[in-house]
Amino acid sequence: MTAKRKRTRPQPSAGNQRLQLHRQVARESLQRLLASPLSSGITVLVIAIALFLPALLYLLNSNLNAGLVGAADNTRLTIYLQSNISNTNEQAVSEYLLSKFGSESIEYISEEQAMESFSRSAELGDLLTSLPDNPLPAAFVVSPQLDDDTEIENLILELETMEGVELVQLDRLWLQRLQALSDLLTLLSRALALVVLVGLLAIVGNTIKLLIEHRRQEIQVIKLIGGSNSYIARPFLYTGLMLGLTGGLCACLLIGLMGLNLATAVAELSDLFGGNWRLNGLDALQYLTLVLTGGGIGWLAALIASYRNIATIEP
Amino acid sequence: MIKFDNVSKQYEAGRDALSQVSFDVAKGEMAFVTGHSGAGKSTLLKLILAMERASNGQVMVDGINLNRLARAKIPKHRLQIGTVFQDHQLLFDRTVGDNVALPLQIAGFPYQDTQRRVRAALDKVGLLQKEKLMPEKLSGGEQQRVGIARAVVNRPRIILADEPTGNLDPELSNEVMKVFQQFQSVGVCLLVASHDRELIARLNCRTLTLEQGKLIGDG
Ligand SMILES: Nc1ncnc2c1ncn2[C@@H]1O[C@H](COP(=O)(O)OP(=O)(O)OP(=O)(O)O)[C@@H](O)[C@H]1O
Ligand SMILES: [Mg+2]
Numbered sequence: 001m002t003a004k005r006k007r008t009r010p011q012p013s014a015g016n017q018r019l020q021l022h023r024q025v026a027r028e029s030l031q032r033l034l035a036s037p038l039s040s041g042i043t044v045l046v047i048a049i050a051l052f053l054p055a056l057l058y059l060l061n062s063n064l065n066a067g068l069v070g071a072a073d074n075t076r077l078t079i080y081l082q083s084n085i086s087n088t089n090e091q092a093v094s095e096y097l098l099s100k101f102g103s104e105s106i107e108y109i110s111e112e113q114a115m116e117s118f119s120r121s122a123e124l125g126d127l128l129t130s131l132p133d134n135p136l137p138a139a140f141v142v143s144p145q146l147d148d149d150t151e152i153e154n155l156i157l158e159l160e161t162m163e164g165v166e167l168v169q170l171d172r173l174w175l176q177r178l179q180a181l182s183d184l185l186t187l188l189s190r191a192l193a194l195v196v197l198v199g200l201l202a203i204v205g206n207t208i209k210l211l212i213e214h215r216r217q218e219i220q221v222i223k224l225i226g227g228s229n230s231y232i233a234r235p236f237l238y239t240g241l242m243l244g245l246t247g248g249l250c251a252c253l254l255i256g257l258m259g260l261n262l263a264t265a266v267a268e269l270s271d272l273f274g275g276n277w278r279l280n281g282l283d284a285l286q287y288l289t290l291v292l293t294g295g296g297i298g299w300l301a302a303l304i305a306s307y308r309n310i311a312t313i314e315p
Numbered sequence: 316m317i318k319f320d321n322v323s324k325q326y327e328a329g330r331d332a333l334s335q336v337s338f339d340v341a342k343g344e345m346a347f348v349t350g351h352s353g354a355g356k357s358t359l360l361k362l363i364l365a366m367e368r369a370s371n372g373q374v375m376v377d378g379i380n381l382n383r384l385a386r387a388k389i390p391k392h393r394l395q396i397g398t399v400f401q402d403h404q405l406l407f408d409r410t411v412g413d414n415v416a417l418p419l420q421i422a423g424f425p426y427q428d429t430q431r432r433v434r435a436a437l438d439k440v441g442l443l444q445k446e447k448l449m450p451e452k453l454s455g456g457e458q459q460r461v462g463i464a465r466a467v468v469n470r471p472r473i474i475l476a477d478e479p480t481g482n483l484d485p486e487l488s489n490e491v492m493k494v495f496q497q498f499q500s501v502g503v504c505l506l507v508a509s510h511d512r513e514l515i516a517r518l519n520c521r522t523l524t525l526e527q528g529k530l531i532g533d534g
Contacts, residue, residue: 020426221404224364225465226394227421228387315366 029238032211040243043207047247050196050203051294052254055282057189059255063280064182076171077156079140083111085164093162097140100155107141114139137166197297204243204301208236212309220315233306237299244298248291255282255290316342316473316504317363322372324358324528332358334528335372340521342472345495345505347515350525356508357401359525360475363506364398365389377472394422397466399476401508403458405450411437411461412446418469436468437461439494441487456482463491467498474498476507480514488514 033040079097081090097106109117114136119129144152152170159168212219219232259281266279282290317340324333333355340346348356361367362374365381374381376392384392397418405414412433419429437443440460450458459482466474474495480488492514495505509515515522524532 021420021423024426218406218408221406222417222421223390224366224393224398224400224404225418225421226390226392226396227417228390231390231421 025235026238026242029235030242032235033239033242039207039210043204043243044246044250046203047200047244047294047298048250048254050200051248051251051290052258054189054193054196055251055255055290056258057185057192059259059280059282061182061185061189064178064185066280067178077142077144077152078169078171079142079159079165080137080167080169081139082164082166083137085138089162089164093140093159093165096159096162097142101142101144105143109139109141111136111138200297201301201304204240204298205305207243208240208302208305209309211239212236212305212313216313219310219313223313224315229307229310232310233303236306236310237302240298240300240302240305241295242298244301245291245295247298248294251294252282252287252290255287316340316344316377317506318373318375319359319362320373320375322362322369322374324355324362324367325370331528333362333525336525336528336530337372338523338530338533340504340506342504343499343502344521345499345507346521346523347518348506348508348523348525349510349512349515351510353527354525355528356525357477358528360398360477360506360508363473363475364396365392390421394418394469395471396473396475397469397471398474399459399462399466399479401477401481403462405458405461405465407450409449410446411442411448411450411453414450414461415465415468417465422469432468433464436464439467440464441490454482456484456487459483460487460491463494467494470503472503474503474505476505476509478509479507480509480511485513492518 079093081093094106094108111134115129115134118136144155156168156170159165219227222232259279263279263281270278319336319338322333322336323331326332336355336359338346348359350356358367362369362381363376365384369382377395379392381392406417415433415436416429419432424432434443434446437446440463442457442460442464445453445457450461453461459479463476463479466476476495480491483491488511495507499505521534522532523530
């Protein structure tokens, strides 16, 4: 144009200005959200519950795993002996075990010792002492430092064929079962997370789509004046982000409340069984991850909804 | 600046809203587009804004062939054109000031700059004291002037105005025309659709006359 007129061009490189613009857009989209508190509230609640479920599953699983890690260190092999075992056979078993393990990792529990510890630890004790004969077998308890499962299995097979051995029991069996359960839980929580992701994208996306439809006329006017699709999408992206972050925060609140209630119950249960399991809650980083996941999903849903719906609105 | 080359537009088959229109408006020039209702005035302006595409012929704006303008580039094209719409096209959920600020916000102007320019533009159309009001509280003529302020606030290179004085009394019409002439004097290219014959005669400007889509007069 004419050189006479001086044009002051916007300088988008100035970070301060950009921040100011973004703050303004953010304020605007917050106002819009608060303008329809019911639908915003419901969307936030849906996000919160949807995030809460996989997070809870994750929490339970990680607690289970923590327990498993602790328990895996004290794998025990118990070799129950027949009550009428001869001294030579008992000697043979003992020597075999000594040849495999150091004497410090082998413990012999006689019938009397078994009886004694049982009557001390459980209410069954009274019942047992009232019996005419001691039904408890003598046993060797070994803590094998073997990591290789096949090695342990071979050992068990060997022991089971020995004369006078009633039963060989590996404590690890239930550990393995728990491990399998934990693996299943992991798989489940991943599947659930995927379902939740897709579901939330659809639900939040639909909320944003409705908001866009609601502002159809406004969008047409902005397009007439020269607003691009991404300019129009910006406040909706903020809306999605805010819905998601708030939903994530609410999910954290739910987890926190649930943790408080569960923790005492778990502690009581654990005390009943003479264990010392305690429910671990989420740490700060995990809470943050939950909030950010909510925000990310909300933002992504808004992004998809915006690009699918804004471009089709033509003046 | 704006060049029509044998342009035809059919909304539906068989009936031309514009037919074989050719003209050229330079920068720093103001031209009226006149004609009866339904003659094709709004259609002509819509083609320049890329709201519609020509069925035949070429529309060139600032050296750009609009037939070949990619959809993604349309916003930038529209941003350099200030448009006064026949039906105002105001946003009723925000104040007069925010309506006028819209082109500046889209272009990414800083806040202080925006406020200053918005007041200057509102001052030009005599609505400075209504800055904080909502558009629905304004009369038809006032709304029209808000539209005019919004069209000029960005200091566009081209101004299109569709019946900008339709709701205004002669005195206000003259005020608006004075604003337009100020822009013309600094090199802006203006195209004003109007059937206000008196106004056109008074200003003694170049006039494009349409009749049933055909350009029957240019001068
Ligand atoms: N979107 C549309 N679809 C179909 N026909 C249309 C459309 N827009 C305009 N027309 C037709 O094109 C012709 C020209 O319309 P246009 O709006 O350009 O007239 P105008 O000169 O602006 O009239 P007015 O002075 O009443 O505003 C009219 O016959 C109208 O019916
Ligand atoms: Mg018209």
